Amino acid sequence: MTRTLSNDIKNQLIHDSLGYLLEDTLIEEIIRVGQLREVEADDIILNVGDNMKMIPIVLKGSIKVSRESNDGDELLLYYIEGGDTCAMTLQCCVRNSASEIKATSMEKSLLLMIPVDMMESWMQKYKSWREYILQSYHTRLTELMETVDAIAFMRLDERLLKYLVDQAKLLGSLEINLTHQKIAEDLHSSRVVISRLLKQLEIKGKIKLQRNRIILGSI
């Protein structure tokens, strides 16, 4: 939660990220009720079992959404980037049920929190809001299918490479600062296996390995 940013900056940010998507009167309402929230890298925004009463829209940065099993095993589902929101959160907000997913920030990010109560009235009032939400659902579903495909049809080494490339694209850097352990968690594999596959990728010249860091040759 931050109050340190001036309202001017807040308004500017909202206009920049959402202005071309949503009608002006709605933007004004968003500015009125939305709260900015700054998160650091690796902050947990939403955990499994949480009850959210605010819907986050990502203004800056990116969020990782993952599934978690009872015993703490994870699986990466998809990412959310600037200007986008998470449909799953929406659903669990409206039904006021516990979250099925976990959301973690990948980098220092800026979120705009919208109280759930606004949702329903906006759905009625604003065509652009309905379209925005629907579009969000669609995007999420498409991305989800892509991950399902990856899990079902790709070998783990292909999946790993895709993961690295996605990561690089998202954070806009060929240097990926992750441990093998973290990668193994996202892909729901084990560290040893990931280490070995990474070694193979290095031998093939696709990446360079350092401690806590992987450098991609190209995207």
Add this chain to the structure above:
DNA sequence: ACATTAAGTGATT
């Protein structure tokens, strides 16, 4: 110098 954590390796299932 020592402890801690990340990464590498061989063997086994």
Add this chain to the structure above:
DNA sequence: AATCACTTAATGT
């Protein structure tokens, strides 16, 4: 592809 058990390397105090 996963797991175990162990080694080696890098890093923080």
